Amino acid sequence: MSASGTASIQDGATNRSRGWLALAALWAAAIFLIDTFSPLDMAIAVLYVVVVLFAASFVERAGLLIIAGACIALTVLSFVIMHADNYTLSATMRGLVSIAAITVTTLLSLRNQEATRSLRDQAALLDLSHDAIFVRDTADIITSWNHGAEQLYGWSRVEAVGQEAAALLQTRFPAPREQIVAEVLRTGRWDGELVHMTRDGRSVTTLSRWSLQRDARGRPIATMETNSDITERKRAENELHEAQVDLAHVTRVTTMGELTASIAHEVNQPLAAIVTNGEACLRWLRRPVPDMGEAEVSVERMIANARRASEVVARLRALARRSEPVHVQIDLGEVIEETVMLIERELSNHGVRLHLAIDPALPPVLGDRVQLQQVVINLALNAIQAMDGAADERRRLRISAAPDDNDAPGVAITVEDDGPGVDEEKLPVLFNPFFSTKKDGMGLGLSISRSIVEAHGGRIFAARGDGTAMRGMRFTLVLPLAKESVS
Numbered sequence: 001m002s003a004s005g006t007a008s009i010q011d012g013a014t015n016r017s018r019g020w021l022a023l024a025a026l027w028a029a030a031i032f033l034i035d036t037f038s039p040l041d042m043a044i045a046v047l048y049v050v051v052v053l054f055a056a057s058f059v060e061r062a063g064l065l066i067i068a069g070a071c072i073a074l075t076v077l078s079f080v081i082m083h084a085d086n087y088t089l090s091a092t093m094r095g096l097v098s099i100a101a102i103t104v105t106t107l108l109s110l111r112n113q114e115a116t117r118s119l120r121d122q123a124a125l126l127d128l129s130h131d132a133i134f135v136r137d138t139a140d141i142i143t144s145w146n147h148g149a150e151q152l153y154g155w156s157r158v159e160a161v162g163q164e165a166a167a168l169l170q171t172r173f174p175a176p177r178e179q180i181v182a183e184v185l186r187t188g189r190w191d192g193e194l195v196h197m198t199r200d201g202r203s204v205t206t207l208s209r210w211s212l213q214r215d216a217r218g219r220p221i222a223t224m225e226t227n228s229d230i231t232e233r234k235r236a237e238n239e240l241h242e243a244q245v246d247l248a249h250v251t252r253v254t255t256m257g258e259l260t261a262s263i264a265h266e267v268n269q270p271l272a273a274i275v276t277n278g279e280a281c282l283r284w285l286r287r288p289v290p291d292m293g294e295a296e297v298s299v300e301r302m303i304a305n306a307r308r309a310s311e312v313v314a315r316l317r318a319l320a321r322r323s324e325p326v327h328v329q330i331d332l333g334e335v336i337e338e339t340v341m342l343i344e345r346e347l348s349n350h351g352v353r354l355h356l357a358i359d360p361a362l363p364p365v366l367g368d369r370v371q372l373q374q375v376v377i378n379l380a381l382n383a384i385q386a387m388d389g390a391a392d393e394r395r396r397l398r399i400s401a402a403p404d405d406n407d408a409p410g411v412a413i414t415v416e417d418d419g420p421g422v423d424e425e426k427l428p429v430l431f432n433p434f435f436s437t438k439k440d441g442m443g444l445g446l447s448i449s450r451s452i453v454e455a456h457g458g459r460i461f462a463a464r465g466d467g468t469a470m471r472g473m474r475f476t477l478v479l480p481l482a483k484e485s486v487s
Contacts, residue, residue: 016058017058017059020054020055020057020058021055021059023054024051024055024067027050027051027054028048028051028067028070028071028074031044031045031047031048031051031074032074032077032078035075035078035082036077036078036081042094043094043095043097043098044098045071045074045075045078045079045095045102046097046098046101048071048072048074048075048098048101048102049101049102049105051067051071052064052067052071052105052106052109053105053109055067056109056113061110061113064106064109064110064113065106065110068102068103068105071102072099072103075095075098075099075102076095076099079091079092079095130148131148131226131227132146132148132149132151132152132153132206132226132227132228132229133146133148133149133224133225133226133227134146134149134160134165134224135223135225136165136223136225137221137222137223138220138222138223139164140164140165140166141162141163141164141165142160142161142162142163142165142168143161143222145157145160149227152198152204152206152227152229153169153196153198153199153204154198154199154200155168155199165225169196169197170196170197171194171195171196172194172195172196174193174194175192180192180210184210184212185212185220188212188214189209189210189212190208190209190210191207191208191209191210192207192208193205193206193207193208193230193234194206194208194227196227203231204229204231205229205230205231205234206227206229206230207227207228207230208225208226209225209226209227210223210224210225210226211223211224270305270306270308270309271309273301273302274302274305274306274309277298277299277301277305278298280294280298281294281295281298281299281302284298326368327366327367327368327456328366328367328368328369329364329365329366329482330364330366330367330369330372331364332365332372332401332413332479333358333359333360333362333401335373335376336358336401336413337358338373339373339376339377339380340354340356340399342377343377343380346381346384347384350384350385350387350388350395351392351395352384352387352396352397353395353396353397354396354397354398354399355397355398355399356399356400357398357399357400357401357402358401359401359402359403361403362401362403362411363403363409363411363481363482364481364482365410365411365479365481365482366456366480366481366482366483367456367479368456371455372452372456372479374448374452375449375452375453375477376399376413376415378445378448378449379415379475379477380397380399380415382445382446383397383415383416383417383419383475384397386417386419386420386421386472386473387417387418387419389419389420390418390420394418394471396417396418397415397417398414398415398416398417399413399414399415399416400413401413401414404478406478407478408480409480410458410478410479410481411478411481412476412478413476413477413478413479414474414475415474415475415476416465416472416473416474416475417465417473418465418471418472419471419473420471420472421464421465421471421472421473422462422464422473424464427462427463427464430446430462431446431447431449431450431460431462449477453477453479456479456480457479457480458477458478458479458480459478460475460476460477461476462474462475462476463476
């Protein structure tokens with residue numbers, strides 16, 4: 001706003017104040033004349049309290065004290081004029097009551113001005129906040145609306161006050177509104193994410209904090225809602241999530257490339273069995289007296305092997321598919337067994353012996369089968385490749401799964417190898433993106449594995465191998481149990 005515009009506003013406010021002051025003076029003069037020259041035998045001077053109350057709305061403390069003093073002086077002057085020769089007790093009492101009324105009204109007005117000034121200062125501080133802050137009564141009607149709310153939502157204070165908050169902002173709650181209100185009444189506060197609609201039709205996501213105000217008797221009277229705009233942050237989080245999904249998909253496809261020989265072997269085995277059983281079936285049928293029993297057995301074997309091949313292909317398609325995670329109850333023992341079937345050829349090519357130790361009574365966990373299989377495959381392949389330089393008798397891969405109750409009920413999967421291991425000082429950065437101990441490694445496998453495990457509410461960590469030689473590495477991932485299992 002220009003300096004001339006500001007000056008015009010100030011001049012207008014000054015002129016209005018002068019006008020109100022003149023009106024108060026006329027009002028006081030009228031009361032003085034009536035009190036002095038009217039034959040009414042009553043405390044007319046009490047009406048000066050109306051002048052004081054009226055003046056309190058446009059003058060500050062000093063001005064109000066001057067006006068109140070003038071009203072008291074006029075009361076005394078009128079008393080002296082009217083009762084100079086006959087000071088009666090009733091007239092004196094009426095004068096004293098009028099003076100007391102003016103004094104009490106002045107003190108109360110000064111106190112009210114101080115409270116109003118304090119509230120105005122607090123409201124001004126709220127207007128300095130970049131957050132959207134507004135107050136709602138128990139009927140969800142907006143009673144206060146700061147400048148931050150005006151900027152975020154587009155409605156001015158005049159337009160918003162008196163409106164129902166949820167209807168005005170078209171609020172989308174993360175849970176039933178009744179449930180949230182019940183929590184506020186119980187605890188006095190609530191934090192969460194809300195989606196609001198602005199005046200121009202934009203959808204904004206806010207981090208909302210509710211605080212309940214109670215009266216002296218503990219009854220709820222209002223709720224202050226503070227909303228921070230996190231729309232851009234949520235968009236960035238969603239984009240990051242999409243990038244992580246894409247990256248995880250790329251690493252799965254890369255892993256499948258490394259497992260090509262194992263995949264071919266896994267598919268060829270049932271196909272070869274189908275051919276063998278098909279030829280046997282033909283021989284049983286071409287006998288002079290066809291042996292239908294043996295032929296039937298051969299066909300059943302063909303069907304079983306065809307289903308096995310189909311299952312292998314289905315697992316590979318799931319591993320290669322780019323899709324959103326689906327968390328269901330799964331058996332980690334089955335996940336490990338499926339992983340072993342895919343890495344059998346890698347174990348054979350690298351001369352690695354596998355030792356499995358899976359607790360048969362593993363409780364189920366809640367997770368995405370494909371993602372967890374990706375983690376186990378990655379850890380197993382890293383272990384297999386790390387033992388390339390080790391002596392043949394030391395090439396042992398140990399995979400175990402057992403219940404874990406260290407911090408909370410869960411299942412722990414451990415993958416250990418007898419390779420050279422990693423230096424102690426490199427352990428803290430082992431899961432960092434793009435850190436790799438391989439010459440041709442991208443450094444993404446362990447980072448993505450950690451992201452997957454943490455997205456499942458679990459944790460993964462690495463340590464040097466056990467034993468006096470302290471050779472090899474031991475990776476442990478712990479996943480929480482499904483809620484049904486905990487209960």
